Amino acid sequence: xxxxxxxxxxxxxxxxxxxxxxxxxxxxxxxxxxxxxxxxxxxxxxxxxxxxxxxxxxxxxxxxxxxxxxxxxxxxxxxxxxxxxxxxxxxxxxxxxxxxxxxxxxxxxxxxxxxxxxxxxxxxxxxxxxxxxxxxxxxxxxxxxxxxxxxxxxxxxxxxxxxxxxxxxxxxxxxxxxxxxxxxxxxxxxxxxxxxxxxxxxxxxxxxxxxxxxxxxxxxxxxxxxxxxxxxxxxxxxxxxxxxxxxxxxxxxxxxxxxxxxxxxxxxxxxxxxxxxxxxxx
Amino acid sequence: xxxxxxxxxxxxxxxxxxxxxxxxxxxxxxxxxxxxxxxxxxxxxxxxxxxxxxxxxxxxxxxxxxxxxxxxxxxxxxxxxxxxxxxxxxxxxxxxxxxxxxxxxxxxxxxxxxxxxxxxxxxxxxxxxxxxxxxxxxxxxxxxxxxxxxxxxxxxxxxxxxxxxxxxxxxxxxxxxxxxxxxxxxxxxxxxxxxxxxxxxxxxxxxxxxxxxxxxxxxxxxxxxxxxxxxxxxxxxxxxxxxxxxxxxxxxxxxxxxxxxxxxxxxxxxxxxxxxxxxxxxxxxxxxxxxxxxxxxxxxxxxxxxxxxxxxxxxxxxxxxxxxxxxxxxxxxx
Numbered sequence: 001x002x003x004x005x006x007x008x009x010x011x012x013x014x015x016x017x018x019x020x021x022x023x024x025x026x027x028x029x030x031x032x033x034x035x036x037x038x039x040x041x042x043x044x045x046x047x048x049x050x051x052x053x054x055x056x057x058x059x060x061x062x063x064x065x066x067x068x069x070x071x072x073x074x075x076x077x078x079x080x081x082x083x084x085x086x087x088x089x090x091x092x093x094x095x096x097x098x099x100x101x102x103x104x105x106x107x108x109x110x111x112x113x114x115x116x117x118x119x120x121x122x123x124x125x126x127x128x129x130x131x132x133x134x135x136x137x138x139x140x141x142x143x144x145x146x147x148x149x150x151x152x153x154x155x156x157x158x159x160x161x162x163x164x165x166x167x168x169x170x171x172x173x174x175x176x177x178x179x180x181x182x183x184x185x186x187x188x189x190x191x192x193x194x195x196x197x198x199x200x201x202x203x204x205x206x207x208x209x210x211x212x213x214x215x216x217x218x219x220x221x222x223x224x225x226x227x228x229x230x231x232x233x234x235x236x237x238x239x240x241x242x243x244x245x246x247x248x249x250x251x252x253x254x255x256x257x258x259x260x261x262x263x264x265x266x267x268x269x270x271x272x273x274x275x276x277x278x279x280x281x282x
Numbered sequence: 283x284x285x286x287x288x289x290x291x292x293x294x295x296x297x298x299x300x301x302x303x304x305x306x307x308x309x310x311x312x313x314x315x316x317x318x319x320x321x322x323x324x325x326x327x328x329x330x331x332x333x334x335x336x337x338x339x340x341x342x343x344x345x346x347x348x349x350x351x352x353x354x355x356x357x358x359x360x361x362x363x364x365x366x367x368x369x370x371x372x373x374x375x376x377x378x379x380x381x382x383x384x385x386x387x388x389x390x391x392x393x394x395x396x397x398x399x400x401x402x403x404x405x406x407x408x409x410x411x412x413x414x415x416x417x418x419x420x421x422x423x424x425x426x427x428x429x430x431x432x433x434x435x436x437x438x439x440x441x442x443x444x445x446x447x448x449x450x451x452x453x454x455x456x457x458x459x460x461x462x463x464x465x466x467x468x469x470x471x472x473x474x475x476x477x478x479x480x481x482x483x484x485x486x487x488x489x490x491x492x493x494x495x496x497x498x499x500x501x502x503x504x505x506x507x508x509x510x511x512x513x514x515x516x517x518x519x520x521x522x523x524x525x526x527x528x529x530x531x532x533x534x535x536x537x538x539x540x541x542x543x544x545x546x547x548x549x550x551x552x553x554x555x556x557x558x559x560x561x562x563x564x565x566x567x568x569x570x571x572x573x574x575x576x577x578x579x580x581x582x583x584x585x586x587x588x589x590x591x592x593x594x595x596x597x598x599x600x601x602x603x604x605x606x607x608x609x610x611x612x613x614x615x616x
Contacts, residue, residue, distance in 0.1 A: 025399075029397060032393060032396050032397055033397075036382060036385065036393055039384070039385060039389070040382070040384035040385065043384045043425060044384060107378075107382075107383070108376050108377075108378035108379055108380035108381070109380050109381055109382045109383075111341075111346060111374070111376045111380050112374070112376070112380035112381070112394070112441065113397070114345075114346055115344045115345065115346060115369055115372065115373075115374040116369060116394070116397055116398060117366060117369040117370045117398070117399075118397050118398075
């Protein structure tokens with residue numbers, strides 16, 4: 001620490017006054033904070049494992065272990081399974097976003113950001129965008145592994161575009177849901193626990209691995225209205241032309257899925273923003 | 283030295299003017315009508331035990347908590363209605379390292395500089411300058427989560443000085459650090475002070491306030507108990523103390539009777555300790571030792587020591603500093 005260095009830093013003028021360009025500032029702060037979230041993904045191995053290894057384990061277990069005992073009429077089990085796995089790994093995005101958010105909320109770095117002259121909305125935008133990209137990465141890995149293991153989706157170009165758009169919408173909605181949960185729970189561990197108790201069973205009662213028709217009365221009723229059912233039914237319909245039945249949402253999965261995503265966003269976005277601002281001002 | 287910042291402030295305003303600041307968490311009053319004035323260019327320390335309301339006070343001043351009552355202005359800007367301006371002139375380094383632990387030291391500094399509006403190249407050179415200045419060189423490219431507590435603190439302090447703040451707020455900068463790291467942080471803070479930085483420092487250590495602050499405000503249960511220069515405060519407390527530890531309760535009672543005849547004593551019964559004000563230091567130690575020898579009562583230990591925060595509390599409030607408030611402190615984080 002030379003005195004020269006100290007003199008230099010003393011001469012440095014304060015940051016440019018940025019209050020005039022609110023929108024530009026919001027965009028650049030969001031971009032910086034998104035980059036920050038993305039940079040941390042490869043540095044938290046357990047989080048990366050959640051989005052990469054976990055879906056692969058489910059694929060292998062169901063394809064080669066349980067799959068041998070499951071017979072679905074009119075479709076090979078492999079082609080039945082992969083749309084289900086895609087739906088499940090999308091839903092797991094809720095847990096991932098929740099854990100990451102509750103982790104962030106308990107860190108001192110958020111206090112630093114909040115006490116700085118930056119757009120507060122950009123803090124949460126950076127969080128959502130980072131989680132969104134992480135979930136998309138997980139989804140891509142799942143699709144690639146599926147294709148390598150012999151999944152043969154029968155996609156037309158139009159269906160492909162429709163599917164991609166719906167997937168992005170679902171990832172977005174699930175990410176916001178996870179961000180809200182992450183702000184409400186007390187700790188990352190609590191979020192993991194909640195994911196295990198609520199999200200995991202819901203991903204099983206969604207026609208993911210076995211047809212809904214054969215389920216017991218209670219899980220069947222849940223499956224008929226589980227949002228993840230609509231997601232799985234949509235993927236299965238668009239990739240395999242394989243229909244699902246049993247409830248209105250299963251008969252019209254794409255519409256149901258858009259409605260579910262809209263509902264989740266309409267509830268979770270304002271609540272998450274309110275919660276975030278309350279944490280700031282409480 | 284602060285002239286470059288003048289455009290951003292109301293000229294002549296005190297760094298902090300707080301009146302009657304109050305914050306409740308449910309039924310618990312964390313800060314109770316606290317006043318605080320910090321003149322530009324001075325170092326003021328908020329001294330108090332865990333749960334005294336230090337962190338809550340600091341968070342209100344830094345616009346992270348909305349006060350339930352009272353007003354506070356930072357460099358003339360109201361912390362509620364002009365929060366944005368306050369955030370431009372203040373720099374807060376919280377109790378827990380306010381860094382992204384998944385980024386390296388250098389990446390953290392660059393990110394903070396960019397968020398403060400510096401272009402990419404400028405942000406990079408600011409980070410380099412801070413790395414050199416705070417001796418971060420040897421661990422600049424290590425992830426923050428792999429750094430030691432003392433190393434994190436240095437990066438943390440550096441991050442607080444990306445732009446010269448008009449007011450630097452350090453919340454318990456050395457809590458949890460080993461003695462050597464504490465010395466390093468102290469010398470860094472002293473350099474900043476020598477440059478004329480206005481500093482609000484919270485601490486649990488009388489020694490720390492003594493070493494760094496021009497003025498000390500002693501608080502407990504969210505209220506001010508005493509304020510003044512470290513010298514004034516210590517004069518109230520008594521410079522040094524002689525502690526006598528008795529081997530058992532009976533001996534303690536007998537010792538107490540003997541010693542209170544000729545000295546000012548306070549007794550901590552659970553610790554079997556009698557504490558005696560020793561303004562004349564070694565001379566008092568000799569007198570106490572002589573009195574005990576003459577009485578023929580055995581003791582476990584006799585020692586001359588510096589006054590602690592506990593002594594300050596005993597002297598000023600008549601009750602010891604309570605450290606059972608950890609659960610209340612956790613309210614601050616919610």
